[in-house]
Amino acid sequence: MEYRKLIACHECDLLFCKPAKVTGHVASCSRCGAGMTAAEGADLPLDRTCALTIAALITFCIAQAFPVIELHTSGMTSRATLFGAVRSLWAGDMRLVAIMVFCASILFPLIELLAFLYVLAPLRIGKVPPHFNGMLRVVQFVRPWGMVEVFMLGVLVTIVKMVSIAEVIPGPGLFALGALTVMLAVVATLDLGGLWDICDEIKLSRPAGIRWQKISRRLAGPNGLFRSHKAWSTAFVTARDAGLVACHTCGLVQKHIEDQSRQCCSRCGSVLHERRPESLTRTVSLLLAAALAYIPANLLPIMHATSLGRAEDDTILGGVAYFWTSGDWPLAVVVFVASVVVPILKLVILTLLTVAARRGSAWRLRERASLYRLVERVGRWSMLDVFVVALTVTLVHFGSLAVITAGSGALAFGAVVILTMLASHQFDPRLTWDNVDSKQHVLRGDE
Ligand SMILES: [Zn+2]
Ligand SMILES: [Zn+2]
Numbered sequence: 001m002e003y004r005k006l007i008a009c010h011e012c013d014l015l016f017c018k019p020a021k022v023t024g025h026v027a028s029c030s031r032c033g034a035g036m037t038a039a040e041g042a043d044l045p046l047d048r049t050c051a052l053t054i055a056a057l058i059t060f061c062i063a064q065a066f067p068v069i070e071l072h073t074s075g076m077t078s079r080a081t082l083f084g085a086v087r088s089l090w091a092g093d094m095r096l097v098a099i100m101v102f103c104a105s106i107l108f109p110l111i112e113l114l115a116f117l118y119v120l121a122p123l124r125i126g127k128v129p130p131h132f133n134g135m136l137r138v139v140q141f142v143r144p145w146g147m148v149e150v151f152m153l154g155v156l157v158t159i160v161k162m163v164s165i166a167e168v169i170p171g172p173g174l175f176a177l178g179a180l181t182v183m184l185a186v187v188a189t190l191d192l193g194g195l196w197d198i199c200d201e202i203k204l205s206r207p208a209g210i211r212w213q214k215i216s217r218r219l220a221g222p223n224g225l226f227r228s229h230k231a232w233s234t235a236f237v238t239a240r241d242a243g244l245v246a247c248h249t250c251g252l253v254q255k256h257i258e259d260q261s262r263q264c265c266s267r268c269g270s271v272l273h274e275r276r277p278e279s280l281t282r283t284v285s286l287l288l289a290a291a292l293a294y295i296p297a298n299l300l301p302i303m304h305a306t307s308l309g310r311a312e313d314d315t316i317l318g319g320v321a322y323f324w325t326s327g328d329w330p331l332a333v334v335v336f337v338a339s340v341v342v343p344i345l346k347l348v349i350l351t352l353l354t355v356a357a358r359r360g361s362a363w364r365l366r367e368r369a370s371l372y373r374l375v376e377r378v379g380r381w382s383m384l385d386v387f388v389v390a391l392t393v394t395l396v397h398f399g400s401l402a403v404i405t406a407g408s409g410a411l412a413f414g415a416v417v418i419l420t421m422l423a424s425h426q427f428d429p430r431l432t433w434d435n436v437d438s439k440q441h442v443l444r445g446d447e
Helices: 044-063 081-091 097-124 130-147 147-162 172-187 192-204 211-220 229-234 279-300 316-325 329-359 365-395 410-427 432-445
Strands: 006-008 015-017 069-073 074-082 169-170 244-246 252-253 304-308 310-315 403-406
Touching: 006 252, 044 081, 044 097, 044 172, 069 147, 069 365, 069 403, 074 365, 081 097, 097 130, 097 172, 097 365, 097 410, 130 192, 130 252, 130 410, 147 169, 147 172, 147 329, 147 365, 169 316, 172 244, 172 279, 244 410, 279 316, 279 329, 304 365, 316 329, 316 410, 329 365, 329 410, 329 432, 365 403, 365 410, 365 432
Parallel strands: none
Antiparallel strands: 006 015, 069 074, 069 169, 244 252, 304 310, 304 403
16 A cells, blocks of 8 residues: 655654645755655656756766876876776775775766666656666665765865876866766756656556545544554654555655565565664674774875885875975865764764664754764765875876875775765664654653
């Protein structure tokens, strides 16, 4: 049984009726403040997004084909392309870092654009393409891991870093990369939930509103769907209270079948979970691994530089100190925040959220929800230093004059970024609100 006119907040599980029209407004959950996707399919700017996706694909090819930065020094020239950066890391025996950079800056953005175009183009003319579900799931899976905008910042940091040692010329690839960053940001504003609705409407060939009226009557009374009178009496009704479950991928609210070990979404086929299984245990394990990797990430050099027979190792903090002492303090602050503050912030905040959720604490719930969103948003920016290493290694290979290679600190640092991102994906924010609900139920029951 599906409830297409209901939405459950993906962060606190609270149930809402979809508003009739939300054009020009941003919906947010009244309890936790999370942004909600409530746009009706017909309101989505499909044509615009489709055109923008094609433009982004062309720009992507230009960004790949032309050098991003050129370096001239002592009559020698070196160029860095996106793929060249990956190749240099691979050749320098930093294969895992090369794979990370390849996936984040080339593979995932390309898959996202191709899959998105595959889905959007037929929807525009009222057709549902084969494997629609799988393709949209692919888009949702790769989107958090494509980091073109972080790579762009990495290029800018590298340019400033190189200006002192050589003549730096921005290549055509850099401008294409800048344009691609903006296009991807605009494409990402399209509400994917609305695409599922469009697909449903095409398949059913009838307005989705008809089903809703019957369901709303069933939901309206205490003898309806809700598992208990207590749940109905609270100010907040969550999907779990109502015996419903919202799909993580497409957002469709449907009846939760308790005696079924593995329930799949009736629309997109994803496995449904009332709460992510073993969420806290997995989060803690990933956080521990990230905290352990954070030590070598800071102690080991991220780059080895050999210049005129003189060898020098560069750690993350060493790099920040170099920028600071050479007068580039805004850059020192950017690198310090992205590489030192953000990973520590992620570790501390996620530990705090996990402990509070395990203890069932009702302390500052809205602030905790905001902290979770902050971690989700800023986590990717720590990848900055890995990209700077990749570009520097590609650019500085002037034979006996100067050569820079990646150090093992870069691998440890990349591991910290990925582990903390995985940890925040594994943490189920609904756990923050669960115990509060049950406490409210008890209070109301006592009255
Ligand atoms: Zn919420
Ligand atoms: Zn689904």
